[in-house]
Amino acid sequence: MKILDRYILKTFVTTFTSVFVILFFIFIMQTVWLFIAELAGKDLDFFLIIKFLILSMPKLVPLVLPLTILLASIMTFGDFAENYEFAAMKSSGISLQRAMRSLMVFILMLSFAAFMFANNVIPYAQYKFDNFRRNIAQVKPAMAIAEGQFNSINNLNIKVDKKSGEKGEKLTGVTIHKKNNLGDNTTVIQAKRGELLSSEQSNILQLVLYDGHSYEDIIPKKYEERKKMPFAKSTFEKYTINMDLSKLNNVDVDAENLANTNSMLNVKELNYTLDSLDNNYKRDIVSYTENIYQRAANSVLINFQNNSAIKKDTIVNDLVKIIPEGDKTRILEIANSNIMSSRTVINDTKFGLENKKRNINGHLLALHEKFVIAYACLLMFFIGAPLGAIIRKGGLGLPIVFAILIFIIFHFINTFGRKIAQDDSLSPFLGSWMSSIVLTPLAILLTYRATNDIGLINMDVILLPFQKLFQKFTKSKKK
The missing domain is CATH 1.10.287 (Helix Hairpins)
Structure with missing residues (x-):
């Protein structure tokens, strides 16, 4: 490898690593805020919280990696242009394409690595992440129910006035609304106290209620009798409800996720x-x-x-x-x-x-997204590198503005495409690739303008008609 290629690659990799660490930390903080209600006040030790965050990290890579490549490309090539290093390269007969060649190989390798990561690591991490959350509910059953509010678990809405005990398993003042198959609340159960029982070897969480009563609406077969609104009332000393732990805390970082699998x-x-x-x-x-x-x-x-x-x-x-x-x-x-x-x-x-x-x-969206992330790495490089050479600004000022603007457009179109594709208003292929299709012409245009030393916007095209009009106006006024 030539000295110039090593220098460009080293500069880019250094910038890429720094930007990746910073952006990844920002997105991790976002994940913490998303799950703050699930983590706070649950008596979880430091090790469990760290493991929780580590298992959620791989899913952030498809968001962080394209933005990192875009920002690192703008900063690197903007710095080269600002310090007249590109001018020295061009005077030596080295074109922009030649300067980008070593980085193209690196980005291709990075794109392939991103695809392999999305195809192997992310699915495994997601599986471990969901199972870890279920295991937390097994070890800490109190996570399933928060005080003073209704908690939706399976077909039950459970409210508890107060929790006590080492793991919060002792309940006081339990109110349960039970839904039927049609989703209507037909049964109300109230108990003075209750207890949560769970085992790490079982997927069943038991809610044992003591000293309570229940009201159940009865729907008669005859329509005329329904207006009387009959119900059945019963009392109990002990009543056990079994709940499926696999459905507890079923919240995903990606709100557009349609299935857990x-x-x-x-x-x-x-x-x-x-x-x-x-x-x-x-x-x-x-x-x-x-x-x-x-x-x-x-x-x-x-x-x-x-x-x-x-x-x-x-x-x-x-x-x-x-x-x-x-x-x-x-x-x-x-x-x-x-x-x-x-x-x-x-x-x-x-x-x-x-x-x-x-x-x-x-x-289908999950299938296409594995390929989209690989193409997004290439796309962001061919947008960022020419854009940095055109604007001729390095550092963290103007490059961040351009990078965030472009990435917001990319992410918004991607989210919009996925949403309408989920509702079957658009094919999943177009929904997944819509952002890439929209921004690919921009990458081609920027590469063409940077290669031919054309600015980002040719102001002469805009100002020349006004100059001619002004000249005609001044000449006619003199006459």
Whole structure:
């Protein structure tokens, strides 16, 4: 390697390392603030908190790495241009592309490393992170319930007036709202005291209640009796509720995450899962369409076949006229019942299919994101390096302004694309690659202008028409 390549690479790597450490520390602080409610006041020792943060670090790399490359490129090449080192290179016959060559190889290696990191390390770290949080709930069951507020756990909303004990497992003044399958609060349980019991070998957290009572709404089959709002009241000395620990504290750093599994899978596993999800989705659509067709085609026919007044092969011009008067009301009731039933089936099936499609889109987004991070490293380098050579400013002033502005645009478009792709308003491919597609022309333009020694904005193009107009105006005034 030539002396010039070593010098450029050393300067860039030094700047890159410093910027990466600073930015990573900032994003770690952001993670702490995101989880402050989960960590504070839980009697967690220092080792558990450090392990918690270490396991959350890998997921920050896709955010920190592209921004670091962008800022380091602007600072490095801006410093070269500001100190006239580029002028010395050009006078020696070394072009910008030649100066960037050693860094191109480094960025390519870094992009490949970023892909491998996203494909192997991040899924493993995410798996360990989620399991670690579940294990915290096993060791520290008090984390599941906070004092003085309702805590949503599975189908329960639990409120506790006061906690005590070494691990906060002793509860006083327990109020529970229990939801049914439709999501309605139908049962209220109140107890004077309770206790949380858990084991590190079990995924079940037991809530044992003492000296309490419960109210349960009863929904009668007859609609007329529902207006009376009947309920059942019972008292108990001891009542045990089992809760699934795997669903406790189910909060993710990325709010757009659709499923807990897609961020834990590599490319091979995602492809396999997507194949299964897609086949199941298509089978559900076929089954749904066949079911609706059979309901629509056979329900009326079956009811009409039971009526001797209507024959199968009768050609009817006015169906109402041939139906006996006594059967009209019954047939209308049957038709209305069939319509309401079909409507309910359609809405339920639509909701289920939308959730399955959203799950598929989430896995597709997770698959594309592993490649997006690799391309983002290249993209940010080819934006930052030419931009630094054009603005000719190093240090932490103007480069930070440009870097943050460009990264905000990149991150906003990426978040927006993922959001609409999750809702199936856009294909997951375009949703994942939208930010890269938008900023790639900017990288090409900046590289072209820096290579040909053209400024960021050619002011002559803007000012020349006004100068000509002003000259014409002054000449006409003199005459």
